[in-house]
Amino acid sequence: MAGDRIIVLAGGVGAARFLQGVLAVTPPADVTVLSNVGDDETIYGVHVSPDIDIVTYTLAGVVDEDRGFGLAGDTFRVVEGLTHLGGEGWFRLGDRDFATCLFRTLALREGRPLSAVTAEVARAFGLAVQIVPVTDDRLATVVATPAGRLAFQEYFVRRRTEDEVLGVEFDGAEQAVPAPGVLQAIAAARAILIAPSNPFVSIAPILAVRGVREAIMAAGVPVVAVSPIVGGEALKGPAAKMFRSLGGDPSAAGVASQYRGLIETLVIDQVDAAQAAAVQALGIRPVVTDTIMRGPRQKAALARVVLEAAGVSAVASGSEVEADA
Amino acid sequence: MAGDRIIVLAGGVGAARFLQGVLAVTPPADVTVLSNVGDDETIYGVHVSPDIDIVTYTLAGVVDEDRGFGLAGDTFRVVEGLTHLGGEGWFRLGDRDFATCLFRTLALREGRPLSAVTAEVARAFGLAVQIVPVTDDRLATVVATPAGRLAFQEYFVRRRTEDEVLGVEFDGAEQAVPAPGVLQAIAAARAILIAPSNPFVSIAPILAVRGVREAIMAAGVPVVAVSPIVGGEALKGPAAKMFRSLGGDPSAAGVASQYRGLIETLVIDQVDAAQAAAVQALGIRPVVTDTIMRGPRQKAALARVVLEAAGVSAVASGSEVEADA
Numbered sequence: 001m002a003g004d005r006i007i008v009l010a011g012g013v014g015a016a017r018f019l020q021g022v023l024a025v026t027p028p029a030d031v032t033v034l035s036n037v038g039d040d041e042t043i044y045g046v047h048v049s050p051d052i053d054i055v056t057y058t059l060a061g062v063v064d065e066d067r068g069f070g071l072a073g074d075t076f077r078v079v080e081g082l083t084h085l086g087g088e089g090w091f092r093l094g095d096r097d098f099a100t101c102l103f104r105t106l107a108l109r110e111g112r113p114l115s116a117v118t119a120e121v122a123r124a125f126g127l128a129v130q131i132v133p134v135t136d137d138r139l140a141t142v143v144a145t146p147a148g149r150l151a152f153q154e155y156f157v158r159r160r161t162e163d164e165v166l167g168v169e170f171d172g173a174e175q176a177v178p179a180p181g182v183l184q185a186i187a188a189a190r191a192i193l194i195a196p197s198n199p200f201v202s203i204a205p206i207l208a209v210r211g212v213r214e215a216i217m218a219a220g221v222p223v224v225a226v227s228p229i230v231g232g233e234a235l236k237g238p239a240a241k242m243f244r245s246l247g248g249d250p251s252a253a254g255v256a257s258q259y260r261g262l263i264e265t266l267v268i269d270q271v272d273a274a275q276a277a278a279v280q281a282l283g284i285r286p287v288v289t290d291t292i293m294r295g296p297r298q299k300a301a302l303a304r305v306v307l308e309a310a311g312v313s314a315v316a317s318g319s320e321v322e323a324d325a
Numbered sequence: 326m327a328g329d330r331i332i333v334l335a336g337g338v339g340a341a342r343f344l345q346g347v348l349a350v351t352p353p354a355d356v357t358v359l360s361n362v363g364d365d366e367t368i369y370g371v372h373v374s375p376d377i378d379i380v381t382y383t384l385a386g387v388v389d390e391d392r393g394f395g396l397a398g399d400t401f402r403v404v405e406g407l408t409h410l411g412g413e414g415w416f417r418l419g420d421r422d423f424a425t426c427l428f429r430t431l432a433l434r435e436g437r438p439l440s441a442v443t444a445e446v447a448r449a450f451g452l453a454v455q456i457v458p459v460t461d462d463r464l465a466t467v468v469a470t471p472a473g474r475l476a477f478q479e480y481f482v483r484r485r486t487e488d489e490v491l492g493v494e495f496d497g498a499e500q501a502v503p504a505p506g507v508l509q510a511i512a513a514a515r516a517i518l519i520a521p522s523n524p525f526v527s528i529a530p531i532l533a534v535r536g537v538r539e540a541i542m543a544a545g546v547p548v549v550a551v552s553p554i555v556g557g558e559a560l561k562g563p564a565a566k567m568f569r570s571l572g573g574d575p576s577a578a579g580v581a582s583q584y585r586g587l588i589e590t591l592v593i594d595q596v597d598a599a600q601a602a603a604v605q606a607l608g609i610r611p612v613v614t615d616t617i618m619r620g621p622r623q624k625a626a627l628a629r630v631v632l633e634a635a636g637v638s639a640v641a642s643g644s645e646v647e648a649d650a
Contacts, residue, residue, distance in 0.1 A: 044427060045427060045434070074402075075400060075402055077399075080421075081421040081422075081424020085428040085446060085449045095402035098406070099402065099404075099407050099410065100410065102369060102403065103411075103412050124409060
């Protein structure tokens with residue numbers, strides 16, 4: 001019954017780095033990335049898709065490694081020009097990065113779906129992996145804070161995740177339908193992986209699209225997540241703070257309870273080995289390994305462990321890791 | 326009855342260079358530039374206003390002198406990025422130039438008029454001169470050619486003015502009304518100058534806006550044009566070709582007949598001195614001088630002659646010429 005596709009639910013930086021490992025040990029053409037679009041926003045008049053672009057740039061080997069997003073060596077003349085004229089400049093969008101967003105905006109304005117543009121951009125960057133926004137419809141992550149409901153980029157970039165998060169909503173999720181190919185890819189899955197991304201604002205909006213969670217549960221294949229929390233902290237971003245304010249526990253066990261009922265295995269870091277029993281107690285099999293992705297070797301090693309936990313034997317033929325070496 | 330304002334009807338490069346001379350010998354705050362908007366176009370999703378921006382950049386001393394438009398030292402990463410993704414790249418819009426157009430686009434989208442944005446951009450570039458688009462409404466120059474009706478930038482940039490021009494139309498001109506301040510500035514004029522711009526596609530669209538031609542004729546002040554044709558050729562652009570195909574004569578006298586009934590004086594180049602009688606025969610007073618604007622000195626000298634012909638004595642206090650030195 002199982003197909004041959006590896007499905008990866010993905011947010012931004014953590015997911016992109018994890019995917020580098022996956023593509024190092026799996027033929028890229030076998031992998032479908034289901035990308036979060038809840039962070040998408042119109043900024044400077046263009047449609048910004050942060051998670052899609054981070055994954056695309058990272059896998060193409062052109063990401064700005066220091067920032068984790070944007071393009072290496074990019075310039076900022078458009079944003080500087082806007083600021084010079086009195087416009088806003090809080091979102092530091094590079095010029096080539098702007099071009100990607102503008103290309104997307106113009107295509108969307110012509111009536112083409114986000115999924116088609118995303119595939120076209122990935123091809124232009126030389127990628128063989130399939131990157132699919134989970135939906136072509138509007139789905140906007142909104143963060144409820146003491147300062148009010150904030151659009152995600154407002155919370156994340158402009159206000160630097162400093163607001164306490166009281167709740168997370170996905171505007172449009174009830175109307176959003178999966179993009180073409182999403183349900184088919186899941187149905188053709190050999191394994192479904194959840195990247196080490198923020199469960200609340202990166203993975204939850206993917207699962208919020210009608211039918212996606214159900215399709216994953218109906219696929220009848222191993223579902224394996226990688227904990228984004230290591231030693232009680234998120235490697236990147238506000239996940240740990242969100243666990244605290246949303247009532248959970250920033251721990252491997254906390255991640256396990258977020259994904260309870262969906263995953264069968266959670267890969268946790270060796271520093272969290274003591275939590276294996278607590279994960280197990282939630283009915284989820286813990287797999288302990290080094291999850292810190294310092295470089296290509298660690299990324300590939302983590303991917304091998306995760307794929308093995310999903311019953312997939314890794315091959316050595318991955319091609320898209322060299323750029324990261 | 327006459328006021329104290331100097332009004333200059335202006336197209337692009339030739340007008341901008343002429344205006345440098347005017348501002349060298351006249352207080353910039355006394356000058357109102359009525360700018361052509363017929364070349365405006367939405368390109369790469371942004372509102373491009375070539376003539377307004379050429380005038381603004383030139384007077385601010387930041388224009389790319391080699392191209393005559395755009396900003397000196399600008400980069401082209403946005404257009405290069407679009408091209409890399411498979412988008413079009415025929416309109417070479419620099420990144421900082423793009424920022425100006427994007428700033429304008431975002432302001433227009435907020436419902437602010439073009440005239441307000443234009444003033445704001447001019448202030449940001451440090452200009453005291455008043456630059457006013459002749460209308461805030463849509464007015465699009467369309468060029469009829471054997472290949473069909475072409476949008477102006479299509480004709481001018483993409484097809485490099487290679488098509489024969491069978492006619493020129495101004496879409497929207499009948500509905501367009503003068504921008505706020507245009508008729509008031511004309512009514513407060515001490516003199517009205519027509520820059521050495523293309524009569525068919527730079528000056529005619531200004532005059533096509535309802536009430537503008539009438540206001541100029543009703544102002545009761547000297548109206549002086551500078552011929553953009555020297556020795557049978559346009560210094561820049563397709564004016565001479567247009568004279569030929571539209572049935573006129575690319576000569577000082579040809580320019581005079583285009584402006585017949587509107588101007589009282591035409592300033593023509595010394596190489597065309599022999600045409601003075603032909604100009605005179607059309608009821609227009611010819612003034613012969615060196616109209617080639619090689620540098621700041623020649624620009625100022627031409628401006629002095631033109632202002633004197635309009636009965637205005639030039640002062641030496643112009644401030645916006647240094648950037649050109």
